[in-house]
Amino acid sequence: MKGRLPLHPGKHILPAVPDPAEHAAYVREREPAATLADLDGVVLLYQRHMVKQAVSRHAARRLDWVRADLRVLEYQGGEAGICGGFGPGAPAAALVLEQxxxxxxxxxxxxxxxxxxxxxxxxxxxxxxxxxxxxxxVSHHYLPPRAHITPSPHLTGHLADSLRALDVPVRQGPTWTTDAPYRETAAEIAGYGSLGVLTADMEAAGVFAVAEHRDIEAAAVFAVADTLIDRRPRQDHTGTQNALNTALEAALDSLRAAPHLLDPGLR
Incomplete structure (x- = not known):
């Protein structure tokens, strides 16, 4: 076996033995009408307190359907899901997203x-x-080898528009998704930064890969929490929490505003 991912080449075109439909069937044994198809979409949250804040602002109900804290919020005459409490990293996000x-x-x-x-x-x-x-x-088990992956341009555009409508400064650009936040090296930071990469995160590439594989729309927004330039120990920043709150509201806005696409080619 060569030292590359995945170890089995070409596995992205092979059917998997476990199927997330099995999980849906298990849920529907208890609740036959269980579906998320009527929602405007779902926001994935990685800070546990964000779920609590959201349900304090909007009428919500809890659904015990996935391995996470899933709530349905009433928002601007519609409904959207928020899902958190599953921990950081692409593997956890991918598992919940599949469900x-x-x-x-x-x-x-x-x-x-x-x-x-x-x-x-x-x-x-x-x-x-x-x-x-x-x-x-994660992404290497879903898609053929390539360095980058892109989100839905349609949903990403609505997300950026929703943030601008809130009159907050926002940048748009690439991220570096890594599973090893304590192995981010100076060479990588300098090299990727010189190529125009703005941030380092742990989930985006995995989420985008699952979305592309399953032919759904996905987008991502980050609140900058710390910097890998002139590194200092991380501290709590009021600005980061405010930015997360703004990002959540913009995400809900964009899910509500963006029409559902009928043509998968527009993803």
């Missing part, structure tokens, strides 16, 4: 924190992701 898709979710926005790779991006800044470097493991 959400099997239950009918067709659009997802990931809202989380990221570290800056640029001196002009500071804690509290907002970044809409338009591509992700695949330096994690």
């Amino acid at each position: 959400l898709i099997a239950l009918g979710a067709r659009r997802v926005i990931t809202v989380g924190t990221a570290a800056s790779l640029r001196a002009d991006l500071r804690p509290g800044d907002l970044v809409v992701c338009d591509s992700a470097l695949r330096d994690e493991g």
